[in-house]
Amino acid sequence: MKLNTQMRVTRISNEIWEIAPSEKAGMLVPARIYATPAILESMDSGVFEQVTNVACLPGIRRYALCMPDGHWGYGFPIGGVAAFDVRSGIISPGGVGYDINCGMRLIRTDLTHEDVQPHLERLMTELFRRVPAGVGASGFVRLDRSSFEQVMTNGARWCIEQGFGWHRDLECIEEGGRIAGADPSKVSDHAVSRGINQLGTLGSGNHYLEVQVVASDRVFDRDTAAAWGITGHAQIVVMVHCGSRGFGHQVAGDYLKVFEKAMRRYGISVKDQQLACAPFQSVEGQDYFAAMNCAANMAFANRQVITHQIREAFAAVFGKSAEEMGMELVYDVAHNIAKIERYPEGELVVHRKGATRALGPGSADLPPRYRATGQPVICGGSMETGSYLLVGTEGAVRDTFASTMHGSGRTMSRAQAKKAIRGEQVQKQMRQHGIIVKAVSMSGLAEEAGFAYKNISEVVESVDRAGITKTVAELRPIGNIKG
Amino acid sequence: MAYTFQFLDDVAMADLAFDAGGDSLQDVFQGATNAVIEALANPETIGSAWQQAIDREDEDPAALLFDWLSDLVYWKDAACVVFSKSDVRLTQQEDGMWKLNALLYGEPINVSTQELRADVKGVTKHLYRLACEGGRWTVRVVLDV
Numbered sequence: 001m002k003l004n005t006q007m008r009v010t011r012i013s014n015e016i017w018e019i020a021p022s023e024k025a026g027m028l029v030p031a032r033i034y035a036t037p038a039i040l041e042s043m044d045s046g047v048f049e050q051v052t053n054v055a056c057l058p059g060i061r062r063y064a065l066c067m068p069d070g071h072w073g074y075g076f077p078i079g080g081v082a083a084f085d086v087r088s089g090i091i092s093p094g095g096v097g098y099d100i101n102c103g104m105r106l107i108r109t110d111l112t113h114e115d116v117q118p119h120l121e122r123l124m125t126e127l128f129r130r131v132p133a134g135v136g137a138s139g140f141v142r143l144d145r146s147s148f149e150q151v152m153t154n155g156a157r158w159c160i161e162q163g164f165g166w167h168r169d170l171e172c173i174e175e176g177g178r179i180a181g182a183d184p185s186k187v188s189d190h191a192v193s194r195g196i197n198q199l200g201t202l203g204s205g206n207h208y209l210e211v212q213v214v215a216s217d218r219v220f221d222r223d224t225a226a227a228w229g230i231t232g233h234a235q236i237v238v239m240v241h242c243g244s245r246g247f248g249h250q251v252a253g254d255y256l257k258v259f260e261k262a263m264r265r266y267g268i269s270v271k272d273q274q275l276a277c278a279p280f281q282s283v284e285g286q287d288y289f290a291a292m293n294c295a296a297n298m299a300f301a302n303r304q305v306i307t308h309q310i311r312e313a314f315a316a317v318f319g320k321s322a323e324e325m326g327m328e329l330v331y332d333v334a335h336n337i338a339k340i341e342r343y344p345e346g347e348l349v350v351h352r353k354g355a356t357r358a359l360g361p362g363s364a365d366l367p368p369r370y371r372a373t374g375q376p377v378i379c380g381g382s383m384e385t386g387s388y389l390l391v392g393t394e395g396a397v398r399d400t401f402a403s404t405m406h407g408s409g410r411t412m413s414r415a416q417a418k419k420a421i422r423g424e425q426v427q428k429q430m431r432q433h434g435i436i437v438k439a440v441s442m443s444g445l446a447e448e449a450g451f452a453y454k455n456i457s458e459v460v461e462s463v464d465r466a467g468i469t470k471t472v473a474e475l476r477p478i479g480n481i482k483g
Numbered sequence: 484m485a486y487t488f489q490f491l492d493d494v495a496m497a498d499l500a501f502d503a504g505g506d507s508l509q510d511v512f513q514g515a516t517n518a519v520i521e522a523l524a525n526p527e528t529i530g531s532a533w534q535q536a537i538d539r540e541d542e543d544p545a546a547l548l549f550d551w552l553s554d555l556v557y558w559k560d561a562a563c564v565v566f567s568k569s570d571v572r573l574t575q576q577e578d579g580m581w582k583l584n585a586l587l588y589g590e591p592i593n594v595s596t597q598e599l600r601a602d603v604k605g606v607t608k609h610l611y612r613l614a615c616e617g618g619r620w621t622v623r624v625v626l627d628v
Binding site (some may be wrong): 409 | 490491492493495496497498499500511523524553554557559560561564565567592594598599600601602604605606607608609627628
């Protein structure tokens with residue numbers, strides 16, 4: 001096997017690979033990468049460097065992990081998972097990512113592909129009109145500072161109080177759509193100014209809103225799917241991928257600066273400036289955690305307002321209420337976050353950056369509706385190839401701090417993709433394949449062409465075979481809104 | 484004034500990287516500024532009705548450039564604008580501090596008239612390096628999108 005690293009990588013199983021602490025000075029624990037041999041060979045050198053850099057951070061427990069959709073990121077690789085002791089470990093913005101609580105949401109409907117196809121053009125136009133996307137887009141929710149602080153502390157619950165959703169939505173969101181411990185006084189004015197207009201907006205890059213069809217021939221676990229409301233033939237669902245927008249980025253950037261200075265004071269040295277960190281129990285660590293939770297709650301609220309707009313768009317096009325069309329949440333899950341969770345080692349600060357929580361059946365941390373099945377895991381593929389609905393397992397809880405993949409992962413840079421194809425061409429090709437795309441930026445659309453991403457089916461297969469999630473169903477796109 | 488900038492194919496797979504260069508420190512600041520403006524939108528499609536003066540100073544020119552480029556991203560979100568140009572003036576004071584006086588021009592975002600590009604979320608420290616070699620200033624910048 002030819003890998004993009006000089007370090008020795010040992011096979012633990014067909015889907016698990018390990019780099020021993022002896023391979024890099026300062027590693028405190030081994031690094032483990034989840035991937036099939038083919039995916040491992042395709043991983044860039046950044047993955048190997050970065051996952052082993054993470055293994056050097058103070059207080060890390062068990063392993064530094066990387067999921068099969070991993071690629072180079074800032075500090076941590078995308079797909080990175082690491083858990084640190086609450087008392088002796090650190091917290092790092094580089095382990096959360098700039099887009100705090102970037103995540104996925106899936107909404108089911110009672111509609112079928114046959115119902116939607118004749119109205120698809122109008123539906124996508126209506127969604128494009130109601131869900132702002134792209135550079136600097138601002139949403140329809142007008143907030144003053146005090147209301148925005150309520151968004152920061154109450155997340156999706158604030159939205160429900162304002163009428164942007166149904167009370168039962170909260171049960172279908174990680175942490176009930178509100179993470180405790182958010183403190184707006186730890187957030188800068190700059191961050192507030194950037195975020196205050198952005199509630200209900202998608203952003204750009206790889207963020208999207210997608211109308212999808214459940215692939216009837218690719219439902220792998222019918223009982224679990226049915227328990228989550230995925231029951232029909234060619235059933236329509238809607239997927240949303242976005243996060244805390246400029247607000248979260250500003251929080252991360254502000255605290256990276258704070259941590260760069262704090263590290264000197266605490267005598268911490270890191271292999272990469274973007275791994276800047278502070279002891280979790282320090283003033284700086286606690287301040288970042290409180291500010292990060294504000295951004296996480298803003299992201300839950302953002303996806304909740306978008307959901308409200310999606311329901312309104314469907315109601316306008318189909319002339320029925322969203323409730324009549326059964327537009328219930330399947331789930332909403334973060335994939336850029338740090339949380340305190342309990343494992344056999346004790347309380348740990350689990351960092352997931354481009355990785356999804358994947359609690360298995362019976363977990364006390366899940367609301368009753370998911371306790372029998374395990375937690376839904378939503379993985380977005382490229383806009384041309386489709387996405388997957390998976391379920392968490394006890395294996396994930398045992399082996400990967402209840403974590404799994406989040407998407408397909410890029411294989412080509414944005415600049416390369418833009419040179420290879422024009423956005424107009426992507427739009428035309430997708431229309432020929434029955435997928436209507438509405439995009440604010442044609443160059444942004446070219447960057448997201450399907451060939452710039454790994455084959456998501458291979459990525460999903462590797463986590464399924466590794467036992468850290470099980471595949472429930474494949475979802476195929478028919479309409480996409482891009483920034 | 485002689486500056487250049489070029490977006491890079493093989494750096495920062497999921498984001499946007501560029502190199503800027505110039506014959507002077509002021510030139511490399513201007514080149515990097517123009518690169519960020521072009522990353523957000525085609526400046527030829529943007530008017531100049533909105534203006535913002537920005538003054539900053541720092542003893543470290545690399546930190547000054549980083550904070551200034553971050554200002555562009557901040558104003559994009561805070562004022563919901565994209566930019567047509569920016570005039571950047573850089574001077575070194577007697578105490579050694581570098582002072583930046585810039586005037587930023589743009590207009591509110593309008594999807595129907597402007598060619599919008601990437602919604603840059605921030606400037607990162609990854610591979611960030613401002614250097615002078617052989618009398619030419621260069622900087623590498625990775626933008627998070």
